Amino acid sequence: MNDQVTISPTTLSLNLTINGRTQALEIEPRVTLLDALRERLHLTGTKKGCDQGQCGACTVHVDGERVLACLTLAAQVEGRSITTIEGLAGEDGTLHAVQAAFLEQDAFQCGYCTPGQIMSAVACIREGHAGSDEEIREYMAGNLCRCGAYPHIVAAIRQAAQELRS
Amino acid sequence: MTVHDMKHAASDSARLEAVGGRLSRVDGPAKITGAAKYAFEQQLEGLTHAVLVGATIAAGKVTAIDARAAETAPGVLAVLTPDTIMELRGASDWLGNPPSQPTYAPLVREVTFSGQHVAAVVAETFEQAVAAAALVKVWYDETPAIVDLSDGKAGDGIPIDAMTKEWGDAEAAFAEAPVRICAAYNTPREFQAAMEPHGLIARWEGDELTIWEPSQWLDGMARTYAEWFGLPFENVRLVSPYIGGGFGSKALALAHSAVAAAAARMLDRPVKLVLTRPQNFTSYGGRAATRQTVAIGADRDGKIQSIVHRGVNETAVDGMWVEPLGSVTSIMYATPNFSSKQNVVRVNTVVPGAKRAPGENPSAFGIESAIDELAYELGIDPLEMRLINYAEQDPHAKKAWSTRQLREAFAAGAEAFGWAKRSNAPRSMRDGRQLIGWGVAAGTYPVRRAHGEAVVKLLSDGSVEVESSSIDMGQGTYTILAQTAAETLGVPVERVSVKLGDSHFARAGVTGGSRLAGVMTGAVHKAAGQALDELIGLALSDPRSPFQKLQANTLQVRDGRIASPRGEGPDLSIADFMMAIGRDQIEAKGDTLPASTTPEERYKNYTTIAMSIPHTEGDYSRHSWCAHFVEVRVDEDFGTVRVSRVVSALDSGRLYNPKLAESQWKGGIIMGIGQALLEEGIVDRRHGRIVNGNFADYMLPTNADIPDIQTISVGIPDPHSSALGGKGVGELAIVGIAPAIANAVFHATGKRVRDLPITLEKLI
Ligand code: FES
Numbered sequence: 001m002n003d004q005v006t007i008s009p010t011t012l013s014l015n016l017t018i019n020g021r022t023q024a025l026e027i028e029p030r031v032t033l034l035d036a037l038r039e040r041l042h043l044t045g046t047k048k049g050c051d052q053g054q055c056g057a058c059t060v061h062v063d064g065e066r067v068l069a070c071l072t073l074a075a076q077v078e079g080r081s082i083t084t085i086e087g088l089a090g091e092d093g094t095l096h097a098v099q100a101a102f103l104e105q106d107a108f109q110c111g112y113c114t115p116g117q118i119m120s121a122v123a124c125i126r127e128g129h130a131g132s133d134e135e136i137r138e139y140m141a142g143n144l145c146r147c148g149a150y151p152h153i154v155a156a157i158r159q160a161a162q163e164l165r166s
Numbered sequence: 167m168t169v170h171d172m173k174h175a176a177s178d179s180a181r182l183e184a185v186g187g188r189l190s191r192v193d194g195p196a197k198i199t200g201a202a203k204y205a206f207e208q209q210l211e212g213l214t215h216a217v218l219v220g221a222t223i224a225a226g227k228v229t230a231i232d233a234r235a236a237e238t239a240p241g242v243l244a245v246l247t248p249d250t251i252m253e254l255r256g257a258s259d260w261l262g263n264p265p266s267q268p269t270y271a272p273l274v275r276e277v278t279f280s281g282q283h284v285a286a287v288v289a290e291t292f293e294q295a296v297a298a299a300a301l302v303k304v305w306y307d308e309t310p311a312i313v314d315l316s317d318g319k320a321g322d323g324i325p326i327d328a329m330t331k332e333w334g335d336a337e338a339a340f341a342e343a344p345v346r347i348c349a350a351y352n353t354p355r356e357f358q359a360a361m362e363p364h365g366l367i368a369r370w371e372g373d374e375l376t377i378w379e380p381s382q383w384l385d386g387m388a389r390t391y392a393e394w395f396g397l398p399f400e401n402v403r404l405v406s407p408y409i410g411g412g413f414g415s416k417a418l419a420l421a422h423s424a425v426a427a428a429a430a431r432m433l434d435r436p437v438k439l440v441l442t443r444p445q446n447f448t449s450y451g452g453r454a455a456t457r458q459t460v461a462i463g464a465d466r467d468g469k470i471q472s473i474v475h476r477g478v479n480e481t482a483v484d485g486m487w488v489e490p491l492g493s494v495t496s497i498m499y500a501t502p503n504f505s506s507k508q509n510v511v512r513v514n515t516v517v518p519g520a521k522r523a524p525g526e527n528p529s530a531f532g533i534e535s536a537i538d539e540l541a542y543e544l545g546i547d548p549l550e551m552r553l554i555n556y557a558e559q560d561p562h563a564k565k566a567w568s569t570r571q572l573r574e575a576f577a578a579g580a581e582a583f584g585w586a587k588r589s590n591a592p593r594s595m596r597d598g599r600q601l602i603g604w605g606v607a608a609g610t611y612p613v614r615r616a617h618g619e620a621v622v623k624l625l626s627d628g629s630v631e632v633e634s635s636s637i638d639m640g641q642g643t644y645t646i647l648a649q650t651a652a653e654t655l656g657v658p659v660e661r662v663s664v665k666l667g668d669s670h671f672a673r674a675g676v677t678g679g680s681r682l683a684g685v686m687t688g689a690v691h692k693a694a695g696q697a698l699d700e701l702i703g704l705a706l707s708d709p710r711s712p713f714q715k716l717q718a719n720t721l722q723v724r725d726g727r728i729a730s731p732r733g734e735g736p737d738l739s740i741a742d743f744m745m746a747i748g749r750d751q752i753e754a755k756g757d758t759l760p761a762s763t764t765p766e767e768r769y770k771n772y773t774t775i776a777m778s779i780p781h782t783e784g785d786y787s788r789h790s791w792c793a794h795f796v797e798v799r800v801d802e803d804f805g806t807v808r809v810s811r812v813v814s815a816l817d818s819g820r821l822y823n824p825k826l827a828e829s830q831w832k833g834g835i836i837m838g839i840g841q842a843l844l845e846e847g848i849v850d851r852r853h854g855r856i857v858n859g860n861f862a863d864y865m866l867p868t869n870a871d872i873p874d875i876q877t878i879s880v881g882i883p884d885p886h887s888s889a890l891g892g893k894g895v896g897e898l899a900i901v902g903i904a905p906a907i908a909n910a911v912f913h914a915t916g917k918r919v920r921d922l923p924i925t926l927e928k929l930i
């Protein structure tokens with residue numbers, strides 16, 4: 001490494017649309033979407049488990065698709081529609097079918113992987129990958145849960161997928 | 167913690183919310199909506215960010231640190247090195263032993279393991295701190311390291327005499343036994359790998375220190391901070407409302423904790439320091455690597471005559487960890503002769519620590535594999551083998567079991583699994599190219615008991631608050647304490663809010679060893695009982711009480727209403743009654759300590775583990791028990807192993823909330839599947855470095871690795887184990903899973919793998 005490296009203090013002015021609200025941010029270009037959410041916007045529902053794209057705890061939706069916020073720069077998602085766990089329930093607080101099923105099936109323990117699991121699960125169902133338990137397990141394999149809630153996560157997604165179909 | 171969603175409890179609320187009911191988690195709504203703020207997610211004015219620099223050698227000295235480039239990088243507030251960090255005092259250990267050194271240096275000049283913290287950078291933003299930390303240059307004088315137990319320099323280690331357990335003449339009886347087996351069983355270094363990394367925010371206000379840190383033991387950690395900084399215990403406040411998994415790793419204040427608190431003191435700004443995922447593999451200890459030999463001598467009918475057990479675990483160069491390897495070996499089976507001894511070997515690692523069922527877990531891998539080997543040596547069904555040698559009392563303590571539903575667990579598990587359809591010969595069951603194996607193993611965990619304290623408040627609106635400095639890391643403390651208070655007081659559970667995770671609340675000891683639920687349900691039951699007594703006492707005697715004229719001996723409270731048991735006279739809600747007598751609240755503090763306990767003893771009880779009550783105290787030996795039945799499918803060509811079915815029958819005594827207990831059991835089983843098939847810390851032999859310290863290379867089980875799991879509760883209330891009859895839940899279920907899988911793999915393939923994890927190259 002070069003001793004003379006200087007770090008550019010340049011900041012960017014960004015407008016991010018998160019959970020339907022547009023928010024202005026002045027941040028360095030190297031700030032990830034995850035750190036922008038957690039440290040700048042105080043939306044700490046999205047979790048940091050590894051910061052390396054290996055655990056899925058930071059899963060959010062960008063234009064409806066699941067994305068790892070730790071591998072996404074905030075600057076990359078300007079003008080796109082970002083949904084986090086805080087934006088999943090209805091305005092009146094009505095839980096999303098996946099959230100309600102997670103509670104009912106006890107699909108979590110410590111809860112730290114849970115926002116990522118739920119965001120992934122909503123996308124998994126929307127993608128049409130919740131057709132069988134096997135398929136759910138495969139398409140949820142990118143979201144680690146050390147508490148080992150997997151069987152209950154599968155049950156919750158199966159239940160929510162059925163409710164959303166009917 | 168005040169959020170409740172009772173939607174799913176509405177159908178049969180009376181049953182769900184009582185102790186033993188399947189109430190959904192009361193902290194669930196906060197966790198599924200992202201509203202739950204974990205410890206280091208607090209937002210503070212003026213927060214700064216610290217990033218650690220770790221040693222790149224495993225042994226040697228730091229000869230120089232050049233921090234100039236880092237110091238002048240944008241946003242940097244300070245670079246801390248061993249030369250510039252403030253001096254801390256030594257702190258006593260978790261047993262309460264006084265410090266071995268008068269001072270404590272969380273940044274080191276003498277390196278004893280790779281990744282040890284040598285410097286830290288504090289900056290205005292996280293990104294600035296990360297970038298500047300990369301500019302810190304460190305020079306070393308490297309000396310040869312002992313990289314692990316198999317290192318030629320490691321030696322035989324230090325005998326730990328306290329681990330020796332012997333009766334009869336084990337060596338002689340083994341030599342004379344007609345049937346003998348003897349084998350070595352190894353487990354690698356494993357990691358807790360909670361999804362929430364370790365980290366904290368430290369803030370000083372004068373001489374008052376507040377720490378927001380995920381913690382399994384607020385009072386113990388607060389004591390450590392107080393001692394490091396020479397503060398009265400009361401000046402330290404630890405806050406830990408939710409914990410993103412601990413599994414034994416989050417009970418102690420660690421070197422990185424000291425760095426953050428010192429930095430905050432030096433800068434007079436709040437500091438946030440969160441370990442990177444790779445740093446989570448080196449900044450605190452996982453489960454020590456272990457080696458065991460188990461020799462069993464038996465009669466031809468399968469009756470064990472002798473067990474000779476020797477164990478070794480790794481520990482650190484400058485720290486001691488003993489993983490009690492004879493813990494299950496010495497109690498699982500009846501034997502007239504027994505010998506277990508253990509050494510520890512120093513290697514260049516961070517001090518190993520507690521990971522789910524420390525001791526019992528590797529111990530069971532040894533004995534539960536060995537008993538299977540003995541069964542095959544004799545041609546006896548492995549389940550039958552276990553029943554032949556069933557221990558009717560504790561073979562070591564020579565005391566009656568408080569309760570032991572292990573025979574019932576074997577029966578219920580075998581029935582649900584279909585064990586009777588198994589053919590005993592290895593390689594005798596297959597499905598196309600897949601070899602099928604069915605294995606069984608038992609597990610156990612002692613009932614660790616301690617004392618706890620809780621405050622229960624009845625408020626003027628009839629609602630109830632429970633306060634305790636105990637914590638919920640997913641076991642369900644919020645929920646079961648709400649159930650306990652609701653049932654004891656006779657109020658609906660949605661009127662109870664439980665507040666945990668603040669060291670300024672009523673004190674609690676460590677959350678570990680599966681002791682918390684038993685301790686805290688007892689304390690809340692007691693405090694709530696006192697509050698109820700006071701409420702009824704006031705109702706009977708307060709001159710303003712509408713019940714006073716009733717001249718009754720007692721009253722009852724049901725569903726939040728006070729009435730006479732015979733139904734005569736007034737029937738009032740608690741809120742109306744409190745208004746009638748003009749009271750704001752009724753508060754009771756209950757603890758389970760003897761009344762004679764001194765304040766010093768109380769302090770020691772909550773801030774050390776010195777006052778834990780032995781599980782063999784008095785007339786009984788107290789343990790939880792389980793029997794696991796596992797099916798594996800092994801690809802005949804590739805040697806890949808899939809666990810395709812698990813049925814476990816478990817005796818945790820009375821369950822306070824079966825829904826949550828089942829989740830913990832399954833979590834333990836799943837962590838056991840990871841241990842059996844995937845998890846292994848790999849050390850680079852040149853630099854003594856963990857090379858797979860991340861979630862892609864240190865493989866945890868994923869959803870796709872886990873089949874359906876059936877758990878069956880066979881427990882009965884155990885009055886000798888806890889006030890409400892429960893035994894341990896969280897640690898139990900992992901014990902015995904790895905040997906059940908190894909035994910199933912043997913049944914499938916005819917290959918005995920005695921070295922975890924069971925990876926494909928060991929099978930082809
Ligand atoms: S934090 Fe983004 S994948 Fe782990």
Ligand code: FES
Pocket residue numbers: 107108109110111112113114144145146147148149361410411640
């Ligand atoms: S609920 Fe704890 S990691 Fe998934």
